[in-house]
Amino acid sequence: MIYCAIVFDRIPGHSETIAGLRAAQDSDRVSHAWLFSGPDGVGKRNVALAFAQRLNCKHRSEQPNQDACGTCRTCRQLSDGRHPDLITLSQDGQFIKIAQVREAMKSLRFAPIDAAYRVILIQDADRLHEAAANALLKTLEEPAPRNVFLLLTSRPAAVLATIRSRCQQVRFRSLTRATVTEWLMSEHSLSQADAEDVAGVAGGSLTAAQLAMDEAATSLREEWIGYVAELPRANPTRLLELAERLGANKTGIPNVLDILRLIFRDAMLRSVHVESEKLTFRSKAEFLSHLQPTSAVSALRYIDDADNALHRNINPRMLAEHLIFGLRHSMRNGRYR
Amino acid sequence: MAYLVLARKYRPATFDEIVGQDHVTRALKNAIRLDRVAHAFLFTGARGVGKTTAARVLAKALQCEHGPTPEPCGTCRSCVEITAGSSLDVFEIDGASNRGINEIRELRDGVAYAPQRDRYKIYIIDEVHMLTSEAFNALLKTLEEPPRHVKFIFATTEPQKIPVTILSRCQRYDFKRVPLSQVRTHLEELLRSENIALPSEGIRMVARESEGSVRDALSLLDRVISFAGDGADAAAISECLGVADRDWIISLLQALLDGDTANALDVVAKVHDYGYDMRSFTSDVLTTIRDLVVVKVCGTNAKAAELSDAEAAELNTLGQTIPIAALQRMFQILLKAADTVAHSRHPRLALEMALVRCSTVRDLQTVPEVLARLEALEARLTKGLPAPPAPMPRHAPRAKPQIAEAGPNAERKPAPERKPATERTQAPERKVAPEHEPVPQHTAPPRAPKPPPQPDEASHATAAPNGHSTSKASAMQPDQWPAFVKQTLSTDPLLASMLENATVRDSAPGSLVIAVANKFYHSQLSGGRNSTRLAELVAAFTGTGTRIKVLQLDTETSTIADERKSRHSAIKDERRNTLMNHPVTRAVENEMDGQVVDVRLEEIRDDE
Numbered sequence: 001m002i003y004c005a006i007v008f009d010r011i012p013g014h015s016e017t018i019a020g021l022r023a024a025q026d027s028d029r030v031s032h033a034w035l036f037s038g039p040d041g042v043g044k045r046n047v048a049l050a051f052a053q054r055l056n057c058k059h060r061s062e063q064p065n066q067d068a069c070g071t072c073r074t075c076r077q078l079s080d081g082r083h084p085d086l087i088t089l090s091q092d093g094q095f096i097k098i099a100q101v102r103e104a105m106k107s108l109r110f111a112p113i114d115a116a117y118r119v120i121l122i123q124d125a126d127r128l129h130e131a132a133a134n135a136l137l138k139t140l141e142e143p144a145p146r147n148v149f150l151l152l153t154s155r156p157a158a159v160l161a162t163i164r165s166r167c168q169q170v171r172f173r174s175l176t177r178a179t180v181t182e183w184l185m186s187e188h189s190l191s192q193a194d195a196e197d198v199a200g201v202a203g204g205s206l207t208a209a210q211l212a213m214d215e216a217a218t219s220l221r222e223e224w225i226g227y228v229a230e231l232p233r234a235n236p237t238r239l240l241e242l243a244e245r246l247g248a249n250k251t252g253i254p255n256v257l258d259i260l261r262l263i264f265r266d267a268m269l270r271s272v273h274v275e276s277e278k279l280t281f282r283s284k285a286e287f288l289s290h291l292q293p294t295s296a297v298s299a300l301r302y303i304d305d306a307d308n309a310l311h312r313n314i315n316p317r318m319l320a321e322h323l324i325f326g327l328r329h330s331m332r333n334g335r336y337r
Numbered sequence: 338m339a340y341l342v343l344a345r346k347y348r349p350a351t352f353d354e355i356v357g358q359d360h361v362t363r364a365l366k367n368a369i370r371l372d373r374v375a376h377a378f379l380f381t382g383a384r385g386v387g388k389t390t391a392a393r394v395l396a397k398a399l400q401c402e403h404g405p406t407p408e409p410c411g412t413c414r415s416c417v418e419i420t421a422g423s424s425l426d427v428f429e430i431d432g433a434s435n436r437g438i439n440e441i442r443e444l445r446d447g448v449a450y451a452p453q454r455d456r457y458k459i460y461i462i463d464e465v466h467m468l469t470s471e472a473f474n475a476l477l478k479t480l481e482e483p484p485r486h487v488k489f490i491f492a493t494t495e496p497q498k499i500p501v502t503i504l505s506r507c508q509r510y511d512f513k514r515v516p517l518s519q520v521r522t523h524l525e526e527l528l529r530s531e532n533i534a535l536p537s538e539g540i541r542m543v544a545r546e547s548e549g550s551v552r553d554a555l556s557l558l559d560r561v562i563s564f565a566g567d568g569a570d571a572a573a574i575s576e577c578l579g580v581a582d583r584d585w586i587i588s589l590l591q592a593l594l595d596g597d598t599a600n601a602l603d604v605v606a607k608v609h610d611y612g613y614d615m616r617s618f619t620s621d622v623l624t625t626i627r628d629l630v631v632v633k634v635c636g637t638n639a640k641a642a643e644l645s646d647a648e649a650a651e652l653n654t655l656g657q658t659i660p661i662a663a664l665q666r667m668f669q670i671l672l673k674a675a676d677t678v679a680h681s682r683h684p685r686l687a688l689e690m691a692l693v694r695c696s697t698v699r700d701l702q703t704v705p706e707v708l709a710r711l712e713a714l715e716a717r718l719t720k721g722l723p724a725p726p727a728p729m730p731r732h733a734p735r736a737k738p739q740i741a742e743a744g745p746n747a748e749r750k751p752a753p754e755r756k757p758a759t760e761r762t763q764a765p766e767r768k769v770a771p772e773h774e775p776v777p778q779h780t781a782p783p784r785a786p787k788p789p790p791q792p793d794e795a796s797h798a799t800a801a802p803n804g805h806s807t808s809k810a811s812a813m814q815p816d817q818w819p820a821f822v823k824q825t826l827s828t829d830p831l832l833a834s835m836l837e838n839a840t841v842r843d844s845a846p847g848s849l850v851i852a853v854a855n856k857f858y859h860s861q862l863s864g865g866r867n868s869t870r871l872a873e874l875v876a877a878f879t880g881t882g883t884r885i886k887v888l889q890l891d892t893e894t895s896t897i898a899d900e901r902k903s904r905h906s907a908i909k910d911e912r913r914n915t916l917m918n919h920p921v922t923r924a925v926e927n928e929m930d931g932q933v934v935d936v937r938l939e940e941i942r943d944d945e
Contacts, residue, residue: 020563029340138433141345157679168560169560261686
């Protein structure tokens with residue numbers, strides 16, 4: 001990958017958040033603990049790293065609104081996540097474990113090696129194991145000077161209240177469709193139409209956009225839009241065939257569920273006459289406009305059920321069958337208008 | 338020097354500075370004054386209400402050079418060291434990091450030795466709920482009878498995780514959430530000493546968001562000051578805090594009450610774009626619905642609502658058109674949704690689904706309404722009909738000839754014995770049943786505008802909505818009938834379903850004669866709501882007031898319902914045939930030496 005330091009200027013969206021962080025530093029009000037909360041894949045980590053650079057960049061003049069240079073050694077190391085004073089905690093298996101936290105707290109006993117502020121970056125703070133989170137509490141409340149905690153989470157409600165109360169919380173908005181479209185066009189040179197489609201699917205997340213851009217993902221979407229269209233009239237043999245296709249690859253199921261969720265969300269929105277501008281698949285999937293609100297909601301429930309079942313390790317084939325038949329049932333029993 | 342957040346900078350140093358915990362601080366001060374200080378304390382309460390702070394103040398009060406005193410000086414060596422966390426005789430231990438039995442054993446070993454300089458050795462164990470059960474048990478004996486010079490202070494947010502044997506050895510103090518007004522005053526004082534001006538509305542919002550935790554309030558205040566800046570207005574503060582605008586909640590409710598779901602979803606989109614937490618938004622909406630119900634039930638000056646007059650008036654106008662029952666249903670749906678929204682990985686979608694459900698539920702009728710209608714119907718049935726209808730033949734609807742049912746089916750269907758024999762023998766009987774044979778009247782009734790209704794002719798209704806009978810006369814043509822029924826289907830499906838069984842017998846401008854075979858339909862169409870409604874609809878369709886006569890007769894004429902039935906059974910036959918002759922079926926029959934006993938088909942839907 002071509003080297004490119006992440007500085008505030010290059011981050012799409014979040015202008016207000018960034019302005020706030022700049023103001024906090026310029027008015028010398030850098031809290032020792034921050035909780036960045038916002039949807040997945042909108043760039044929380046990038047903002048955190050850029051903030052770390054701005055705090056530490058040695059070439060930055062003290063003038064307000066001056067950002068990190070992005071080229072000095074400190075900036076580059078921070079941006080790459082390999083600066084000696086950058087401690088990153090991320091989940092090991094399902095959780096961030098107490099051992100990881102203890103290890104990190106050990107290094108907090110000493111002053112930072114090189115940086116003005118040591119940055120402790122905790123990714124997915126909602127994945128802190130209960131014991132780990134508790135072990136963090138005292139340090140998080142009163143760390144030694146020159147330490148800044150940056151906690152990132154997409155589910156602030158799942159972070160311990162005692163942790164939240166010790167942090168200054170910064171909310172990240174999801175990116176607008178326009179921002180994502182622009183980003184896709186400039187960074188990945190997509191055509192306007194393609195970029196808009198992908199941005200709709202991505203729902204304001206750059207990570208999701210990157211995944212959705214790929215050719216396989218595009219064809220998967222088209223494929224399932226087609227399947228859903230034939231569902232109400234398909235015979236049971238065909239339904240079983242579809243279920244088999246879905247259930248064959250367990251790791252692929254979440255992707256399909258996401259697509260189905262978007263399709264039926266569109267159906268739900270259409271059923272209550274939301275303008276087509278706001279739909280994910282604007283012109284595609286016209287056939288869904290005949291669905292009743294009740295059947296769309298019922299279909300979405302089946303999808304949720306499948307999602308939950310997936311996390312409980314159910315037999316994928318059974319899950320797929322239940323889902324496909326459920327979707328058909330919903331589409332038919334809502335009755336076409 | 339690095340910036341200290343407000344919560345640390347303004348950590349209280351004396352009992353009197355601790356906000357909103359008078360019941361605790363008074364007891365502690367009295368204990369010190371009377372020299373009745375226990376050897377083990379447990380401080381519990383929500384986060385950020387002053388447990389650790391109180392523990393430190395208590396330590397200072399006991400160690401202060403000026404004697405154990407309720408007002409520690411804060412200037413002597415002991416007090417300064419305790420504040421800095423460097424005292425040799427006050428051990429502040431992080432219970433969550435040092436939770437094992439080994440750490441507790443170490444602690445116990447140290448207990449025996451006298452303090453270095455001060456009066457006591459004080460062990461403050463914060464987050465004590467995280468100790469392992471072995472660690473707790475190792476502590477029991479020491480905790481019960483420690484040496485004279487030892488004091489324990491435990492602090493935790495979760496007292497329910499502490500063994501009862503520990504609880505019973507401690508003096509327990511429960512810290513309360515700080516009331517809103519006290520948080521506000523505290524914030525105001527603090528802002529004054531920081532020389533920062535914020536509008537009082539903004540301070541109120543911060544206090545409300547803190548949910549009675551002072552630390553939360555100060556963290557929020559920090560955020561407001563660094564993001565919105567000195568002198569920010571209320572709107573900027575509410576955005577910074579992520580408090581959804583009240584206007585949005587109101588417009589969401591308005592949209593829900595109007596049944597304009599698209600608009601409601603628009604509000605959700607806005608809330609989402611601003612990055613507000615869907616969970617707290619949902620609970621805000623819930624609270625507002627609750628207030629709406631309270632205002633509706635108790636009037637605008639209800640104390641229970643805790644609303645300003647303007648808010649109450651606003652809700653009052655909002656709630657005028659909607660029945661309480663509907664509000665309660667919405668509340669229930671959203672209450673359920675609040676839970677889902679909190680745990681879902683797609684909180685926005687979960688809320689959207691709930692709103693769409695609200696819109697479909699809005700038109701449902703309550704049980705009392707339905708009961709009232711049933712009772713009215715019952716009353717009309719007993720009154721309106723001279724005698725209860727003679728019991729219908731059990732298979733009446735099949736009386737009419739079925740094109741496909743008997744013919745090809747009998748040959749192909751391999752399991753005729755499944756049909757009760759009685760059915761077959763009854764069929765011809767029904768055709769001659771004499772009591773079903775009324776005199777068909779093929780002639781149009783007299784075109785007099787208002788003929789006196791004949792007593793024995795209960796089967797006509799006067800429509801003539803505006804009295805003008807035949808100004809621009811047009812009659813319902815028999816071939817228009819299906820179109821009319823179809824149109825009725827959208828406005829009055831119940832009526833339409835009866836009309837499907839009727840045929841047009843005679844029609845002239847201003848009058849219409851239709852016939853039905855089924856006695857029940859006949860009685861339904863001949864009087865009461867249905868007949869009036871039918872007359873209205875026909876009048877609307879033809880553009881002229883029309884008298885309608887309903888005959889009951891049993892003839893071969895095929896009605897819309899018949900046609901559909903025969904069409905469906907033809908399709909069914911075809912499908913049955915295909916299935917029977919399907920190679921797979923054949924193969925199974927051969928292989929298994931079996932026989933197809935029954936073929937069950939799905940009901941055919943209209944659009945097939």
